[in-house]
Amino acid sequence: MTPLIEASGLTKRYRTGGVFGRQRILAALIKVSLTLQEGESLGLVGESGSGKTTLGKIIAGLLDPDEGMLTLAGRSSTTLKRLDRARFAQMIFQDPATSLNPKLSVGTQIGEAVRLTGNRIEEVEVWMDRVGLNREMCTAYPHQLSGGQKQRANIARAIAARPRVAIADEPVSSLDLSIQAQILRLLSDLKRSLGISYLVISHDLGVVAALCERMIVLKDGIVQEEGETSNILKNPQHPYTQKLLSSIPRLRTGS
Amino acid sequence: MLIIYWRRLLKNRLALAGTFFITLLIMIAVLAPWLSPRDPLQQDLLSRLQSPSRVHFFGTDDLGRDVFSRVLYGTRVSLTVGILAVLISVLVGTSIGLLSGYLGGWWDGVLMRSVDVLLCFPVIFLILMAVAFLEPSINNVMIIIGLTSWMGLSRLVRGEVLSLKERDFIQAAKALGVPSRRILIVHLLPNAISPIVVSATLGVGGAILTEAALSFLGLGVQPPMPSWGNILTVGKDYMHIAWWLSIFPGLAILVTVLAFNLLGEGLRDVLDPRLET
Amino acid sequence: MSRLLEIQNLSVEYRRGRQVIPAVRHVNLTVEAGETLGLVGESGCGKSTLALSILKLLPETEAKITGGRIVFEGRNLLQSPVETLRKIRGERIGMIFQDPFSSLNPVFTIGNQMTETLVWHNLSHPSRKARELLAQVQLTDAERILSSYPHQISGGQRQRVMIALAICAKPKLLIADEPTTALDVTIQKEIMDLLIQLQKELNMSVILVTHNLALVSQNTKRCAVMNAGEIVEEGMTGDVIQHPHHPYTQTLLRCVPSLAR
Numbered sequence: 001m002t003p004l005i006e007a008s009g010l011t012k013r014y015r016t017g018g019v020f021g022r023q024r025i026l027a028a029l030i031k032v033s034l035t036l037q038e039g040e041s042l043g044l045v046g047e048s049g050s051g052k053t054t055l056g057k058i059i060a061g062l063l064d065p066d067e068g069m070l071t072l073a074g075r076s077s078t079t080l081k082r083l084d085r086a087r088f089a090q091m092i093f094q095d096p097a098t099s100l101n102p103k104l105s106v107g108t109q110i111g112e113a114v115r116l117t118g119n120r121i122e123e124v125e126v127w128m129d130r131v132g133l134n135r136e137m138c139t140a141y142p143h144q145l146s147g148g149q150k151q152r153a154n155i156a157r158a159i160a161a162r163p164r165v166a167i168a169d170e171p172v173s174s175l176d177l178s179i180q181a182q183i184l185r186l187l188s189d190l191k192r193s194l195g196i197s198y199l200v201i202s203h204d205l206g207v208v209a210a211l212c213e214r215m216i217v218l219k220d221g222i223v224q225e226e227g228e229t230s231n232i233l234k235n236p237q238h239p240y241t242q243k244l245l246s247s248i249p250r251l252r253t254g255s
Numbered sequence: 256m257l258i259i260y261w262r263r264l265l266k267n268r269l270a271l272a273g274t275f276f277i278t279l280l281i282m283i284a285v286l287a288p289w290l291s292p293r294d295p296l297q298q299d300l301l302s303r304l305q306s307p308s309r310v311h312f313f314g315t316d317d318l319g320r321d322v323f324s325r326v327l328y329g330t331r332v333s334l335t336v337g338i339l340a341v342l343i344s345v346l347v348g349t350s351i352g353l354l355s356g357y358l359g360g361w362w363d364g365v366l367m368r369s370v371d372v373l374l375c376f377p378v379i380f381l382i383l384m385a386v387a388f389l390e391p392s393i394n395n396v397m398i399i400i401g402l403t404s405w406m407g408l409s410r411l412v413r414g415e416v417l418s419l420k421e422r423d424f425i426q427a428a429k430a431l432g433v434p435s436r437r438i439l440i441v442h443l444l445p446n447a448i449s450p451i452v453v454s455a456t457l458g459v460g461g462a463i464l465t466e467a468a469l470s471f472l473g474l475g476v477q478p479p480m481p482s483w484g485n486i487l488t489v490g491k492d493y494m495h496i497a498w499w500l501s502i503f504p505g506l507a508i509l510v511t512v513l514a515f516n517l518l519g520e521g522l523r524d525v526l527d528p529r530l531e532t
Numbered sequence: 533m534s535r536l537l538e539i540q541n542l543s544v545e546y547r548r549g550r551q552v553i554p555a556v557r558h559v560n561l562t563v564e565a566g567e568t569l570g571l572v573g574e575s576g577c578g579k580s581t582l583a584l585s586i587l588k589l590l591p592e593t594e595a596k597i598t599g600g601r602i603v604f605e606g607r608n609l610l611q612s613p614v615e616t617l618r619k620i621r622g623e624r625i626g627m628i629f630q631d632p633f634s635s636l637n638p639v640f641t642i643g644n645q646m647t648e649t650l651v652w653h654n655l656s657h658p659s660r661k662a663r664e665l666l667a668q669v670q671l672t673d674a675e676r677i678l679s680s681y682p683h684q685i686s687g688g689q690r691q692r693v694m695i696a697l698a699i700c701a702k703p704k705l706l707i708a709d710e711p712t713t714a715l716d717v718t719i720q721k722e723i724m725d726l727l728i729q730l731q732k733e734l735n736m737s738v739i740l741v742t743h744n745l746a747l748v749s750q751n752t753k754r755c756a757v758m759n760a761g762e763i764v765e766e767g768m769t770g771d772v773i774q775h776p777h778h779p780y781t782q783t784l785l786r787c788v789p790s791l792a793r
Contacts, residue, residue, distance in 0.1 A: 062429070062430060083432045094423070099427060103446055112433055115431075116431050177743060177784065178787045233791070248791055249724070249749070251788055252749045
C-alpha cells in the first residue's frame with residue numbers, strides 16, 4: 001500500500017550570524033527519513049534543537065528541504081500545487097495564543113478552512129461541535145477564549161480543511177495539566193471518528209504515547225531510534241531514548 | 256471588534272478629551288458661517304488694527320477684517336488640510352509598506368531604497384520644490400503635504416508586516432491556501448492597523464503645523480481666504496503693536512494640535528492594550 | 533526542627549483599574565530548616581504570587597498584600613524596613629525563576645554579572661569565588677562561560693548560573709519558582725538533581741514552586757497543593773500522593789500522564 005507520507009534523506013540547514021558576525025551553518029535536519037501509513041499516527045519526539053518542528057513544517061509545506069525527497073500519497077511534493085498541499089496536510093500550531101489571528105473571530109478563521117474544501121460556510125458550526133466548542137463562540141475573538149478553548153479552535157481550523165494528515169506541533173504543551181488531558185482525549189476521538197492520520201511533534205513522551213502507534217526519536221537533527229511506541233517505551237534501545245525516559249519525573253507512591 | 260474598541264475608548268480619558276476637543280473644532284468648522292459675527296473677508300479700513308473688544312473679540316487685522324471670524328473660518332482650512340493630507344499619506348504609506356513587507360526580495364529593496372532617497376531630502380525642500388511647480392492653493396497644499404509625509408509610515412507598516420509575517424496565524428492562513436490578497440487585507444492589515452491609526456492621528460497635528468507654516472510663508476492658502484498661518488503672516492509685521500494677530504491664531508493651532516495628540520495617545524492604549532497578545 | 537519561615541494568614545490582591553482580583557487568600561504555610569517543600573498548583577492558582585510576596589517582589593502598583601505576616605527567622609518581613617529586606621534578599625533568602633534568559637542582563641557577560649552580585653554581597657575575591665561557584669553548579673567550562681553573554685550559552689547553563697548567583701551568599705532558604713519548566717526534560721533532571729545536592733551541601737531549605745506533581749513527588753518531603761489562592765491540602769508528599777483528601781488534589785493526580793506514574 002502506498003504510504004501516505006514517504007520522506008527520505010531530508011536535510012535542512014540554517015545560516016546564522018549577520019553580515020558582521022561569524023556566519024555559521026547549523027544543520028536542523030540531517031538525512032531524516034520516515035514513512036506514515038494511512039490511518040496510523042506517528043510521533044516525532046525530541047528536545048529543543050532536535051529538528052522535530054522543522055521536519056513538521058517541511059511536511060506541512062511551510063518550509064522547503066535543502067536535500068532529500070518527500071512523497072505525499074504517491075506524488076512528489078515538488079509537483080504538488082499549493083492548494084493540493086493544503087488539502088493533504090494541515091498543521092495544528094503550538095501556542096494557541098499566537099496561532100489564532102487576534103483580530104478575526106474564531107468562526108471566520110475556521111471558515112477559511114471550510115472554504116478550502118469548497119463546502120458551505122454552515123459547516124463551521126458542525127466543526128465547532130466536533131471539537132467541543134459552544135456554537136455561540138463562533139463570533140468570539142481569541143482573547144475571549146480560555147487556553148483550552150483556543151486550542152480547540154486551533155484544532156478545528158486545521159481539521160475543518162479535511163486534510164489527510166494533521167500535524168500537531170506540541171498540541172498540549174502550553175496548557176494546564178487538567179486541560180491537557182481533555183485535549184488529548186479530543187484528538188484521540190477525532191482520530192477515530194474522522195480517520196485522520198496524525199504526525200505528533202512533542203518533547204513530551206507522554207503525549208506521543210497517548211496518540212501514536214509509532215514514534216521517532218530525534219536529537220540534533222538525526223534519528224536516534226524509531227519503532228512502535230509501546231516497544232520503545234518498554235524497551236528503549238538507544239542510550240538517548242533511555243536517558244529521555246529516565247529523566248521523566250515519576251510519581252512516587254512510597255513515603 | 257469595533258464594539259470592543261468603542262467600549263475601551265469610552266473608558267480612556269486621553270482619548271475622550273481629545274475626541275471632545277476635536278468634535279468641538281469640527282463643529283466650529285462646520286458652523287463657522289453661523290458662529291462668525293462678521294464676514295471674514297469684509298474689509299473695514301476705518302477699523303484697522305483694533306485691539307480685542309466686545310465688538311471684535313479677537314481684534315481686527317491690517318485690513319480691518321474681524322480676526323475672530325477669520326480664526327473660526329481658519330478652522331476649516333486646518334482641519335481639511337490636516338485630515339485629508341494624512342489620509343493621502345496613510346493610503347500611500349500603508350500600501351507601499353504592506354507590499355514591501357509582504358513581497359520582500361526585489362520589490363522590498365526597490366521600494367525601501369526609494370523611501371531612503373526621499374527621506375534624504377529635507378521635507379521643506381521637497382515641499383518648496385513642489386510649490387514651485389504648482390500654484391499655491393489649499394488643494395495643492397493638501398496633496399503636497401500628503402505626498403511628502405508617507406515615508407515614515409511606510410517603514411512603520413513594513414516593520415509590522417515583517418514581524419507579523421512569521422506569526423503562526425499567518426502561516427496557518429497560507430497553509431490553508433488563502434490567496435495573498437486576502438492575507439494582506441484581512442489578516443495582516445487589521446493587525447498592523449493600530450500603529451497606523453496612532454501615527455495618523457498624531458500626524459494630523461504635524462500636517463496642520465506644516466500647512467500653517469506654508470501659509471505663513473505665503474506658499475499655502477492665499478489671502479483673502481483665512482488660514483491661521485496667513486493671519487500669522489500679517490501678525491509678524493505688526494507684532495509690537497497688534498499682539499492679537501499672533502496670539503489668537505497661535506492658540507488655535509496649539510489647541511488643535513494638542514487635541515489630536517491627546518486622541519492619538521489615547522488611541523494607542525485603546526487599540527493595543529495588554530489584554531491582547 | 534526549627535521553623536525557618538512561617539507564613540500566617542497571608543492575603544494578596546491584584547488591582548487593575550477598579551478591578552480587584554484576590555490572588556492569595558488567607559494562606560498559612562511553614563517551612564522547617566533544611567527541608568524541601570513543594571508548592572503545587574496549576575497556572576493562576578497563586579503559587580508564584582505567594583513565592584514573590586515572601587521577598588516582597590510583587591509590583592507595588594498592581595499587587596497589594598492585604599493581610600497576614602511572613603515571619604522569617606523570627607522577624608516579620610512585611611513590617612521590615614527596605615534596608616533590612618535588601619540585606620535578606622540574596623543573603624538569607626535566594627530565589628531562582630523560570631526563565632533564566634530574562635533574569636540575566638543580555639548586554640553584560642556572565643562574569644561581569646557574577647562579580648557584580650558577589651561584590652554587592654561583600655564577598656571577598658569575587659573572581660575566584662565566581663569560578664568556585666560555577667564548579668559548585670557543575671559547570672566545567674568556567675572560563676568560556678564567564679566571558680560569554682547570556683545568549684551564547686544554553687538554557688541549562690543559564691539556569692545553573694542563576695542558581696550559582698542565588699546561592700553565592702549561602703542563603704538559608706531558596707525559593708525556586710518553576711526552575712525547570714522552560715528546560716528540556718533531560719536538563720530538567722540534571723538541574724533538579726543539582727538543586728537537591730546543593731540543598732544538602734548548604735543545609736538550606738527549598739521551596740519548589742511547580743505545576744508538576746511528579747516533580748514534587750520525586751524531590752520534596754512535604755508539599756502543599758494550591759487552588760484559587762488557597763492551600764487545599766498539605767502534608768508529607770508521600771501521603772498526599774497516595775491518600776489525597778481534597779477533590780482538587782484528586783483531580784490533579786488523575787491528570788498526571790501515564791508515563792509519569
